[in-house]
Amino acid sequence: MHITSDLAQTLRPTAVAIGNFDGLHLGHQRVLRPIQESERGVRTVLTFHPHPQEVLTGRSQLLLTPPTEKLALLAQMGFEQVILFPFTAAFARQNPQEFIRDILEQGLRARHLSVGWDFCFAHRRSGNAQTLQTWGSDHCIPVEVIPETQFHGERVSSSRIRAALATGEVSTAADLLGRPYRLIGEVVQGDQRGRQLGFPTANLRLPPEKFLPRDGVYSVWVYLPGAVQALPGVMNIGHRPTFAGLQHTVEVHLLDWAGDLYGQELQVVLEGFIRTERRFPGVAELIEQIQQDCQTARIQLGLAEQVWVN
Numbered sequence: 001m002h003i004t005s006d007l008a009q010t011l012r013p014t015a016v017a018i019g020n021f022d023g024l025h026l027g028h029q030r031v032l033r034p035i036q037e038s039e040r041g042v043r044t045v046l047t048f049h050p051h052p053q054e055v056l057t058g059r060s061q062l063l064l065t066p067p068t069e070k071l072a073l074l075a076q077m078g079f080e081q082v083i084l085f086p087f088t089a090a091f092a093r094q095n096p097q098e099f100i101r102d103i104l105e106q107g108l109r110a111r112h113l114s115v116g117w118d119f120c121f122a123h124r125r126s127g128n129a130q131t132l133q134t135w136g137s138d139h140c141i142p143v144e145v146i147p148e149t150q151f152h153g154e155r156v157s158s159s160r161i162r163a164a165l166a167t168g169e170v171s172t173a174a175d176l177l178g179r180p181y182r183l184i185g186e187v188v189q190g191d192q193r194g195r196q197l198g199f200p201t202a203n204l205r206l207p208p209e210k211f212l213p214r215d216g217v218y219s220v221w222v223y224l225p226g227a228v229q230a231l232p233g234v235m236n237i238g239h240r241p242t243f244a245g246l247q248h249t250v251e252v253h254l255l256d257w258a259g260d261l262y263g264q265e266l267q268v269v270l271e272g273f274i275r276t277e278r279r280f281p282g283v284a285e286l287i288e289q290i291q292q293d294c295q296t297a298r299i300q301l302g303l304a305e306q307v308w309v310n
């Protein structure tokens with residue numbers, strides 16, 4: 001897949017889907033589909049980095065799919081080209097005709113377009129899907145405008161998915177994403193305490209802009225590099241209040257597994273929320289709780305039966 005942030009370097013002509021596409025959720029997938037199947041040009045996604053909201057509001061935006069993760073997913077979906085267009089304040093001030101001329105006509109030589117129903121562009125959102133459709137019909141270029149996608153009567157959106165993750169509703173997030181939420185990061189050194197507790201934990205270094213679900217304990221499936229089969233695990237996200245931890249960490253214990261993971265990239269797939277993080281009076285109580293968490297994880301992952309005690 002060809003990746004560039006420079007319009008002069010694009011492969012042309014293009015069939016292009018335009019949007020931020022943070023999360024690549026069910027709604028985004030419907031916008032992308034006509035371009036995945038298009039025969040009218042190099043199958044391209046035009047997306048913006050940094051996130052326009054970050055540039056326009058000055059507040060940093062946490063992402064469901066930071067650039068590396070988004071690029072990997074788009075490559076898997078069969079796209080031939082991604083343009084990570086540098087979004088700047090000057091770019092946002094363009095008028096709609098400049099955007100159409102400079103980006104769509106000259107930069108991309110667009111022959112097929114797909115956008116969501118609420119797509120807006122140029123100064124004060126003065127260009128919209130209707131503007132593009134008028135341009136398309138003048139030039140005999142099909143412009144797909146994809147209506148809002150709903151799930152159980154609710155609009156699918158990146159902010160709804162963030163809200164679900166912020167309350168630990170991982171299955172709602174997975175429904176709206178069309179796949180489970182993932183954390184991808186390299187295993188780094190921690191405090192070397194996990195092994196003393198009997199539960200070594202691989203500490204993950206994640207992209208700083210990655211959106212994290214609420215602090216707490218989760219059941220997870222973990223893919224080691226190159227693995228086809230996932231390994232079961234439990235994950236803790238938080239400050240480890242039992243040890244007055246200052247750093248916020250994401251750490252994974254693989255069930256019934258031993259080996260060296262330092263320096264390896266793990267893909268951690270969230271399956272279920274188990275509980276919030278707590279401060280325990282001592283190490284013994286923490287160990288007992290982690291043993292219970294491992295058992296809950298086995299049940300949530302379908303590896304053990306729930307036993308009801310009357």
Ligand SMILES: Cc1cc2nc3c(=O)[nH]c(=O)nc-3n(C[C@H](O)[C@H](O)[C@H](O)COP(=O)(O)O)c2cc1C
Nearest residue numbers: 190191192193194201234236240241242277278293
């Ligand atoms: C399943 C699981 C649940 C955990 N829950 C808590 C918790 O509720 N409170 C807490 O202080 N630490 C909790 N921890 C974090 C442990 O304290 C942590 O794994 C330990 O400090 C090891 O850190 P290290 O990997 O940096 O050596 C949990 C860890 C795991 C694997």
Ligand SMILES: Nc1ncnc2c1ncn2[C@@H]1O[C@H](COP(=O)(O)OP(=O)(O)O)[C@@H](O)[C@H]1O
Nearest residue numbers: 189190191192194195200201254257260261262
């Ligand atoms: N079952 C396991 N789950 C996670 N990590 C494991 C496991 N078995 C061995 N390890 C290794 O042990 C390391 C974690 O041990 P730990 O004492 O918690 O050290 P650290 O504080 O550096 O994370 C992991 O990074 C990995 O290399």
